[in-house]
Amino acid sequence: MSGHRRLDSLAALTDAELVDRARQGEQAAFESLFHRHQDRVYTIALGMLGNPEDSKDVVQETFLRAYRRLASLNGEQGVLAYLCKTASNASIDLLRKRKGARSVSIDDFDESLLAAWPGQRPDQAGDQLAMRRALETALASLSEEHRIVVVMHHIAGLPVDEIAAELRLPVGTVKSRLGRGREALRRKLPMFGDKEDA
Amino acid sequence: MPETSLPQACIRIREAVAELSRGDSLVTPPEVLRAHLEACESCSRFWLDMRQISLSLDDFLITAPSELYPNVRRSLPRRSKTAGVRLVLAFALLTLAMALMAWSWKTFIAPSTDMPPVTPGGAPGDSTDKADKLASNTPPAGTCTTKQAE
Numbered sequence: 001m002s003g004h005r006r007l008d009s010l011a012a013l014t015d016a017e018l019v020d021r022a023r024q025g026e027q028a029a030f031e032s033l034f035h036r037h038q039d040r041v042y043t044i045a046l047g048m049l050g051n052p053e054d055s056k057d058v059v060q061e062t063f064l065r066a067y068r069r070l071a072s073l074n075g076e077q078g079v080l081a082y083l084c085k086t087a088s089n090a091s092i093d094l095l096r097k098r099k100g101a102r103s104v105s106i107d108d109f110d111e112s113l114l115a116a117w118p119g120q121r122p123d124q125a126g127d128q129l130a131m132r133r134a135l136e137t138a139l140a141s142l143s144e145e146h147r148i149v150v151v152m153h154h155i156a157g158l159p160v161d162e163i164a165a166e167l168r169l170p171v172g173t174v175k176s177r178l179g180r181g182r183e184a185l186r187r188k189l190p191m192f193g194d195k196e197d198a
Numbered sequence: 199m200p201e202t203s204l205p206q207a208c209i210r211i212r213e214a215v216a217e218l219s220r221g222d223s224l225v226t227p228p229e230v231l232r233a234h235l236e237a238c239e240s241c242s243r244f245w246l247d248m249r250q251i252s253l254s255l256d257d258f259l260i261t262a263p264s265e266l267y268p269n270v271r272r273s274l275p276r277r278s279k280t281a282g283v284r285l286v287l288a289f290a291l292l293t294l295a296m297a298l299m300a301w302s303w304k305t306f307i308a309p310s311t312d313m314p315p316v317t318p319g320g321a322p323g324d325s326t327d328k329a330d331k332l333a334s335n336t337p338p339a340g341t342c343t344t345k346q347a348e
């Protein structure tokens with residue numbers, strides 16, 4: 001079976017099945033896991049670091065760590081969660097290495113006018129591609145402290161308390177940054193109205 | 199309207215929305231929240247925008263460069279499912295080699311059981327030759343040591 005056809009047949013398997021095969025030494029199964037999740041891992045790294053070269057390193061490091069931990073990976077729902085957390089941690093490590101451990105504390109009051117209303121898809125979906133591009137630009141223009149928590153929470157899917165632990169910040173500060181980050185995104189995204197609020 | 203000049207009611211409502219989205223316990227009664235969002239255009243627009251931003255962020259993905267996997271593959275520690283098979287094969291080969299050496303020893307080097315004992319004062323070289331052969335543990339090429347021993 002050619003490499004591509006082999007990967008195609010593996011693409012139908014669940015994460016758990018791929019992990020199981022990779023554990024038994026089937027490298028194509030691991031490669032399939034890689035292709036399945038590389039975009040998410042790359043997005044987390046790029047979102048947090050803002051640098052494509054460093055982000056590639058984070059992708060590599062994340063998957064290498066996953067490979068070494070194959071024996072203990074929980075395939076069913078654990079693979080993506082593990083990859084996201086590892087990518088976040090690797091990005092934080094890189095940021096700390098870049099500028100030395102920096103503990104930033106903001107004493108700004110928490111306006112926290114956040115909203116991630118549960119359920120319901122947006123009804124005014126609009127042009128998804130335009131939204132994606134605008135979001136990419138807006139995200140890149142956020143301050144680093146806001147961008148990091150927004151990416152960790154929304155793209156890596158980490159809960160606020162876990163982010164606080166990883167960043168060694170009080171939970172309230174993370175909540176505040178998350179709110180302010182989303183608030184800043186709203187101001188920067190052209191498709192959102194009520195600019196006089198800003 | 200700048201955030202700082204928002205009515206207190208709006209600020210409280212937006213805080214309530216934040217509490218809800220984080221799963222914190224709600225201080226503001228839900229019916230008050232709902233009523234305000236239905237009545238206040240600014241807050242409802244704010245809420246809808248924020249919800250849209252959150253959902254878009256949750257789905258947001260940047261396509262990774264295509265050339266990443268080869269680097270990862272090169273760095274992977276070797277883990278092969280044939281490793282066990284190879285180990286068994288190596289062990290079998292080793293055993294075979296040892297058996298062959300033992301057979302060669304018995305066939306070509308070791309003294310046969312009916313060999314007469316070496317007597318003191320025997321022909322010079324007899325015992326030392328054998329000791330050398332025993333020590334070296336290698337059959338002399340092209341010779342039959344069994345015949346020599348006889």
Ligand SMILES: [Zn+2]
Pocket residue numbers: 207208209211234238239240241242
């Ligand atoms: Zn209001």
